[in-house]
Amino acid sequence: MTSARSRARLIERLRGLGIADERVLEAMGRVQRHQFVDEAMTSRAYDDTALPIGYGQTISQPYIVAQMTQLLLVDGVPANVLEIGTGSGYQGAVLAELIANVYTVERVEALYERVRRRFAALGYRNIRARLAREGVLGLPDYGPFEAILVTAGAESLPTSLYEQMADGARLIVPVGASGDQRLMVVRREGSHFHQDTLDPVSFVPLIEQRGRTD
Ligand code: SAH
Numbered sequence: 001m002t003s004a005r006s007r008a009r010l011i012e013r014l015r016g017l018g019i020a021d022e023r024v025l026e027a028m029g030r031v032q033r034h035q036f037v038d039e040a041m042t043s044r045a046y047d048d049t050a051l052p053i054g055y056g057q058t059i060s061q062p063y064i065v066a067q068m069t070q071l072l073l074v075d076g077v078p079a080n081v082l083e084i085g086t087g088s089g090y091q092g093a094v095l096a097e098l099i100a101n102v103y104t105v106e107r108v109e110a111l112y113e114r115v116r117r118r119f120a121a122l123g124y125r126n127i128r129a130r131l132a133r134e135g136v137l138g139l140p141d142y143g144p145f146e147a148i149l150v151t152a153g154a155e156s157l158p159t160s161l162y163e164q165m166a167d168g169a170r171l172i173v174p175v176g177a178s179g180d181q182r183l184m185v186v187r188r189e190g191s192h193f194h195q196d197t198l199d200p201v202s203f204v205p206l207i208e209q210r211g212r213t214d
Contacts, residue, residue, distance in 0.1 A: 072170060143166075
């Protein structure tokens with residue numbers, strides 16, 4: 001169940017669903033998703049579904065991880081990327097296979113602590129994980145970023161992140177009320193921010209209120 005063969009089957013499924021970027025398929029073929037879920041879930045780790053990771057959060061569906069990663073690479077491989085919503089760390093690990101400098105922020109302390117241990121155990125040295133209550137404020141000390149990936153659903157476009165986008169950068173973010181979310185891509189060109197609305201998606205909510213705790 002946790003073998004290279006189940007991973008290869010998942011990759012074939014992603015290819016069948018239209019994921020054509022070989023860099024993404026290869027990266028996802030290398031990352032062992034079963035290392036990012038609880039032991040009780042490992043038998044389902046290579047199903048193409050989201051799975052619970054505790055604290056009301058989920059590890060994203062592989063197809064969505066592939067799609068979002070593919071969208072980030074359209075104009076070439078960015079030098080750095082900021083992920084908002086570390087969760088299990090799986091998406092971050094996929095990014096780290098492709099991008100030299102990965103920054104990822106999480107607001108739930110227990111998830112953050114677990115993921116730091118996980119990244120260390122798996123030997124990822126190019127991922128910097130941070131605990132941040134307000135991920136939508138980004139990481140001003142480390143930006144600007146050539147790519148920003150939000151892996152939780154925002155009610156409206158998190159324009160607070162625009163100033164941390166380098167010229168030419170892409171922001172990928174699920175936007176909309178629960179049940180009516182769509183993937184959006186924002187591309188910066190100088191002082192212009194071009195928006196595209198893509199497929200419907202279903203993410204756990206991005207918590208945007210200041211000072212709110214779990
Ligand atoms: N990318 C993850 C899935 C993320 S689920 C993976 O590959 O497993 C969404 C995550 O976003 C949850 O862990 C949630 O706690 C986190 N989150 C929600 N709002 C946030 C915010 N404002 N700042 C940082 N993290 C946030």
